[in-house]
Amino acid sequence: MNEDPRDEQQTSAVIGSAGSRRPRRPGGRRRHGPGVESVVPEAEFSSYYGRPIVKPAPWEADIPAYLFTGGLAAGSALIAAGADLTGRRHLRRTGRLGALAALTFSGAALVHDLGKPSRFVNMLRVAKLTSPMSVGTWIITGYAPGAGLAGVAELLDMLPESRRPGLLGGLTRVTAFVDRPAGLWAALFGPPLAAYTAVLLSDTATPSWHAAYRELPFVFVGSAAAASAGLGLLGAPVSETLPVRRLAVGGALLELVAEQRMERSMGITVEPLHEGRAGRLMRASKLLTVAGGLGAALGGRSRVLAGLAGVALMAGSACTRFGVFEAGLASARDPKYTVVPQRERLEREGPVRYEQ
Amino acid sequence: MIGGKNSLYGPVNPTADAGYSADHPARKGFFTDTSICIGCKACEVACKEWNDVPATHFDMTATSYDNSHSLNANQWRHVAFIEQRKQLGAQDPGMRPPEVTDLPMPTMRPTDTAEAVADQADPTGDPGEKPDFRWLMSSDVCKHCTHAACLDVCPTGSLFRTEFGTVVVQDDICNGCGYCVPACPYGVIDRRKGPDGASNVGIAQKCTLCYDRLTVGETPACAKSCPTQSIQFGDVEELRERASARVAQLHQAGIMDARLYGNDPHDGVGGAGSMFLLLDEPEVYGFPPDPVVTTADLPHMFRRATAAAVTLLAGGALAFVGRRR
Ligand code: SF4
Ligand code: SF4
Ligand code: SF4
Numbered sequence: 076m077n078e079d080p081r082d083e084q085q086t087s088a089v090i091g092s093a094g095s096r097r098p099r100r101p102g103g104r105r106r107h108g109p110g111v112e113s114v115v116p117e118a119e120f121s122s123y124y125g126r127p128i129v130k131p132a133p134w135e136a137d138i139p140a141y142l143f144t145g146g147l148a149a150g151s152a153l154i155a156a157g158a159d160l161t162g163r164r165h166l167r168r169t170g171r172l173g174a175l176a177a178l179t180f181s182g183a184a185l186v187h188d189l190g191k192p193s194r195f196v197n198m199l200r201v202a203k204l205t206s207p208m209s210v211g212t213w214i215i216t217g218y219a220p221g222a223g224l225a226g227v228a229e230l231l232d233m234l235p236e237s238r239r240p241g242l243l244g245g246l247t248r249v250t251a252f253v254d255r256p257a258g259l260w261a262a263l264f265g266p267p268l269a270a271y272t273a274v275l276l277s278d279t280a281t282p283s284w285h286a287a288y289r290e291l292p293f294v295f296v297g298s299a300a301a302a303s304a305g306l307g308l309l310g311a312p313v314s315e316t317l318p319v320r321r322l323a324v325g326g327a328l329l330e331l332v333a334e335q336r337m338e339r340s341m342g343i344t345v346e347p348l349h350e351g352r353a354g355r356l357m358r359a360s361k362l363l364t365v366a367g368g369l370g371a372a373l374g375g376r377s378r379v380l381a382g383l384a385g386v387a388l389m390a391g392s393a394c395t396r397f398g399v400f401e402a403g404l405a406s407a408r409d410p411k412y413t414v415v416p417q418r419e420r421l422e423r424e425g426p427v428r429y430e431q
Numbered sequence: 432m433i434g435g436k437n438s439l440y441g442p443v444n445p446t447a448d449a450g451y452s453a454d455h456p457a458r459k460g461f462f463t464d465t466s467i468c469i470g471c472k473a474c475e476v477a478c479k480e481w482n483d484v485p486a487t488h489f490d491m492t493a494t495s496y497d498n499s500h501s502l503n504a505n506q507w508r509h510v511a512f513i514e515q516r517k518q519l520g521a522q523d524p525g526m527r528p529p530e531v532t533d534l535p536m537p538t539m540r541p542t543d544t545a546e547a548v549a550d551q552a553d554p555t556g557d558p559g560e561k562p563d564f565r566w567l568m569s570s571d572v573c574k575h576c577t578h579a580a581c582l583d584v585c586p587t588g589s590l591f592r593t594e595f596g597t598v599v600v601q602d603d604i605c606n607g608c609g610y611c612v613p614a615c616p617y618g619v620i621d622r623r624k625g626p627d628g629a630s631n632v633g634i635a636q637k638c639t640l641c642y643d644r645l646t647v648g649e650t651p652a653c654a655k656s657c658p659t660q661s662i663q664f665g666d667v668e669e670l671r672e673r674a675s676a677r678v679a680q681l682h683q684a685g686i687m688d689a690r691l692y693g694n695d696p697h698d699g700v701g702g703a704g705s706m707f708l709l710l711d712e713p714e715v716y717g718f719p720p721d722p723v724v725t726t727a728d729l730p731h732m733f734r735r736a737t738a739a740a741v742t743l744l745a746g747g748a749l750a751f752v753g754r755r756r
Contacts, residue, residue: 123511123717124494126501132613133622153743157751190633194606201588205439205726208610209586262747266740273739274732278584278725279613285725288732292739300743318750325746407613410714417720427699427723429441 120418122410129280131407137188139400141181142272143302143393145215146295148177149269150303150326152222156262157318158311159255166319167258168229169310173303174261175226178219207274214267221261228254269299276403282413283406284399286344290337291399297333298364298392300326305367305388308381320375323388327368330395331361342419344412347402356398363391440727442696445577449592458596459645460704461654461662462670463570464677465716466689468661470510470568475499477656478508481641485629501717502571504623504636508653511716513567569716570662572653573598573619573638574693575704578724581611581620581637589635596667597640597704607633616700616722640704667704674706686710692718699723 122128132138155170157163186192199216203209228250231243273295277288284291300322307319338345348357370384406412420427438448446455478484487505492498497512575597582590582598589605590598600611600620611620612635620637623629641651649655654664663670671694681689688710693703699722713720 121712121714123513123715124492124497126717128618128714128717128719129616130503130612130618130621133609150743150747153747157747161751189606189608194608197604197606198586198608200604201586203586203588205583205729206586206610208584208608212586265747266743267736269743270736270740274729274736277732278729279610280580280616280618280722280725281613284613285728288728289735292732292736293742296739296743300746322746322750325750329742329746403613410717413719414714417722418714421721426721428695429697429699429701 120411120414122414125410127408128410128413129282129407131404132279132281134188134400136397137184139393139397141184141188142295142396142400144177144181144184145272146269146299146392146396147302147306147389148174148181148218148222149265150299150322151177151306152218152225152258152261152265154303154307154319154322155225156258158315159258161318163311163315163318166307166311166315168233169307170303171222171225171229171258173306173310174222175229178215178222178226181215182219207271207278211268211271211275214264214271218261218264218268221257221259221264224250224257225254225261228257266296269296276399279403280413281403281407282344282416283341283347284403286341286416287337287399289340290333293333294330294337294395294399297326297328297330298395301330301364301367301388302326302392304371305385305392308371308375308385308388310385313376313378313381316375316381320371320381323371323375323384324368327364327371327388327391330364330392331368334361334395343415344406347405347409347412348398351401351405353398353400353402353405356394356401360391360394360398363387363394367391439583439729440578440701440724442701443577444596445579445592445701446594446596451594455594457666457668458704459640459664460575460597460667460670460706461572461640461651461664462674462706462708463572464661464663464674464708465567465569466677466681466686466708466710467659468510468568468570469659470512470566471658472499472510473656473658474508474570474653474662475506475510477652478638481644481652482507482639483630484636485623485626502573502617502619502637503621504634505629507572507636507638509571511567511569511571513569513711513715515565515567515711515715516563517565518563567710567716569707569709570653570657571707571717572705573640574617574700575638575640576724577696577701577703578726579700580614580616580725581635583724583726583729584610584614586610593640593642593645595640595642595645597642597645599639599642600635600637602631602634602636605634607635609635611635614725616719616724667702670706674708677708681708699727 151170151173155167155174158166158170186195189195198209198212201209202213231247231250270292273291276284277291279285304319304323304326308316308323338348347353367384367387370380370387374380374384446458484507485505487499492500495512495514499506499509502509579598582592586608587604587606589601590611591601593599607622609622612622620635623632623634623636625632644651650664654662674691674694678689678691690709692707692709692713694706696702709716
């Protein structure tokens with residue numbers, strides 16, 4: 076880039092140590108921490124003492140856990156509605172109870188992240204199309220009553236006849252009447268619930284999240300389908316699981332293919348997906364998803380194998396969420412992932428200019 | 432915020448776009464001319480004093496004389512100190528080789544310092560020659576972007592556009608979700624982490640461009656306190672002209688490194704309310720080289736997410752079609 080030897084010196088004086096924010100040791104020429112494997116050739120870049128440029132999201136495990144349970148809730152509602160319409164009672168029960176549990180968990184994770192419940196209510200003071208978090212809040216607010224009602228109906232239905240006298244009996248008659256519309260309602264909100272979480276991450280300046288914006292929604296809906304189908308495999312007798320076996324295979328395939336394409340399109344910002352904790356999570360996610368998909372396809376008629384495949388699919392989906400989450404944070408901490416792609420674009424296309 | 436066709440990206444008057452009537456005041460901002468900054472940090476102190484910003488968490492970086500690290504919730508102005516092995520332009524720090532030997536010059540690598548000192552202490556060297564060493568200082572601040580990602584993504588409407596075209600957080604509405612933090616392409620806004628007992632811990636904070644002072648016709652505290660007028664406050668339109676004039680002047684004086692940053696309404700954030708005159712590449716100062724507001728891609732993201740959601744719905748339906756078991 077620069078032929079001037081003084082520039083060269085200057086670069087080495089303020090160059091960031093990629094992958095590590097510690098000042099370089101005397102005489103050390105290493106730019107990488109131990110065990111860091113790089114896909115792209117080492118990029119020369121300047122930074123202000125290797126300090127981050129963009130800030131990593133100040134989020135903790137609540138958020139990836141929420142991404143996982145949100146996907147699980149979304150897919151489970153979809154499965155419950157399908158099972159309801161096709162008369163698969165056990166699958167319906169697994170789906171509805173799964174949706175209710177996942178919804179409860181994700182609500183708790185959100186509130187825990189915000190600190191107190193009133194802050195969730197605060198989110199409902201505006202509806203903002205430019206804010207994926209606002210849009211997502213409204214999607215959940217739409218999804219919750221349907222999934223909640225269908226889940227409660229299912230719970231009441233599980234009580235033996237003799238245990239529901241009086242008021243509870245009356246309530247059961249009401250929920251038995253509205254459970255199907257409620258379940259269908261939740262199923263309609265399911266797909267947007269699974270997809271918006273990808274936009275939530277991509278609509279940031281976090282390099283590895285933003286660079287993934289084209290494929291991430293497909294990774295996330297595939298992952299949601301695989302996880303919820305996994306739950307169905309785990310909870311319903313094999314006589315009812317044909318649809319979820321199909322969904323498991325389809326979801327796993329979609330997740331793996333979309334993830335592959337995503338990695339190819341991300342340029343240098345793919346590195347954090349392969350390194351450290353995120354790298355381990357992503358490798359685990361791939362293994363578990365492949366194993367779970369194969370298990371669902373080939374061993375789905377055995378109760379034990381179906382259950383194992385279900386667990387693998389759910390674990391794979393969780394690993395995907397945590398892996399993508401961690402990779403984004405890592406990409407924000409290293410200025411290389413902010414500077415190098417922008418420099419490359421500058422060299423290719425010149426500065427970004429808005430033209431009428 | 433979804434009004435005109437440039438609402439997400441491109442040149443626009445942010446104040447009018449936010450819905451203020453035509454008689455709103457002119458857009459206000461900063462022109463920070465880093466070529467005359469002396470690194471006194473008066474702006475940092477004035478900002479903390481006026482806005483009652485708590486002390487920055489004390490944490491030595493051991494990399495330079497910069498002890499305030501970065502912009503964050505407790506640091507709304509940040510003066511960067513950059514030490515370079517590069518000849519000075521028109522500046523003269525008064526440093527001559529013999530004195531350099533006595534100065535504990537900070538660098539990233541002590542061995543290099545030793546080499547550098549050895550080089551420069553060379554008795555045969557011409558004492559009149561300027562040393563190959565310069566300091567760049569630059570007072571950084573929120574850019575008050577024309578298209579502010581922080582504002583666009585905030586789910587509560589806590590961040591808002593003022594009548595002066597600036598971007599301000601309302602701490603009584605912010606719910607601390609932290610979404611604005613990764614959205615800012617400059618890494619400016621942050622959630623306050625402490626210290627214990629400080630107000631608004633857990634709430635997003637950043638420079639308000641001294642909104643309270645602007646409303647009474649006052650100059651922001653940082654600009655007012657700047658002894659060299661490195662920080663100039665005024666109407667953005669006029670500052671853009673002043674910035675261009677200054678860069679032309681420096682080019683004429685042979686300082687070809689001088690360049691403007693954040694002054695162009697056609698850039699990736701639609702131009703900033705805070706523009707800078709820099710003497711090196713933006714990333715050397717800790718700025719992104721060519722940032723683009725993330726919401727510029729939002730329509731595309733929205734379409735991809737819709738396609739993915741439809742895929743899931745169709746897949747779910749298909750799975751239930753046909754055979755019973
Ligand atoms: S610099 Fe960051 S915090 Fe400031 S207005 Fe722009 S996006 Fe918001
Ligand atoms: S942390 Fe506060 S200001 Fe930032 S996006 Fe959330 S609600 Fe808005
Ligand atoms: S304008 Fe006011 S709030 Fe912003 S940095 Fe200057 S003194 Fe601080």
